[in-house]
Amino acid sequence: MERAREALRVGDHLDEAVERLPVRAHRAGEEASFYEGFALRGIRVQRIQRGFLCCSFTVPPRLTDVEGQMASGAIANLVDELGAAALTSQGHHIKVSVDMNIAFLSPAKLGDELEILSRVLGHKGGYSGTHVLLRNKTTGQVIAEGRHSMFGNLKSKI
Numbered sequence: 001m002e003r004a005r006e007a008l009r010v011g012d013h014l015d016e017a018v019e020r021l022p023v024r025a026h027r028a029g030e031e032a033s034f035y036e037g038f039a040l041r042g043i044r045v046q047r048i049q050r051g052f053l054c055c056s057f058t059v060p061p062r063l064t065d066v067e068g069q070m071a072s073g074a075i076a077n078l079v080d081e082l083g084a085a086a087l088t089s090q091g092h093h094i095k096v097s098v099d100m101n102i103a104f105l106s107p108a109k110l111g112d113e114l115e116i117l118s119r120v121l122g123h124k125g126g127y128s129g130t131h132v133l134l135r136n137k138t139t140g141q142v143i144a145e146g147r148h149s150m151f152g153n154l155k156s157k158i
Contacts, residue, residue, distance in 0.1 A: 051120035083130035083148030095152030
């Protein structure tokens with residue numbers, strides 16, 4: 001239990017640094033939040049087609065854990081955001097996440113360049129499914145593979 005507590009502990013100096021960050025309010029739905037900017041800054045879209053995205057991303061220090069590997073939460077965030085982006089590329093409105101399943105297969109280290117492929121699997125009513133694959137661009141090794149399910153009305157009835 002002590003080991004788990006230590007893994008979740010952030011040093012006092014980091015707590016103070018986070019408290020000093022200038023975070024301004026944003027208009028939901030109109031601009032990115034601080035969190036989205038922090039997590040997604042550095043993504044480069046290589047190719048975009050209807051229902052498909054190909055991006056590259058170099059693992060930055062801000063998204064690594066104490067061992068210098070990309071944090072699993074950062075990987076989950078990429079699956080979430082890029083799965084939704086693939087839906088947006090088809091002209092669909094942003095939906096609410098229903099389920100996300102991620103297989104973490106190998107670590108990504110600080111400075112590794114990743115290739116991220118995101119595609120829409122299909123739609124059934126207001127339900128949509130996407131698949132996101134993260135792979136090391138140099139070695140070809142799969143870092144993670146995720147499926148992201150979302151639900152929402154495709155057209156407003158207002």
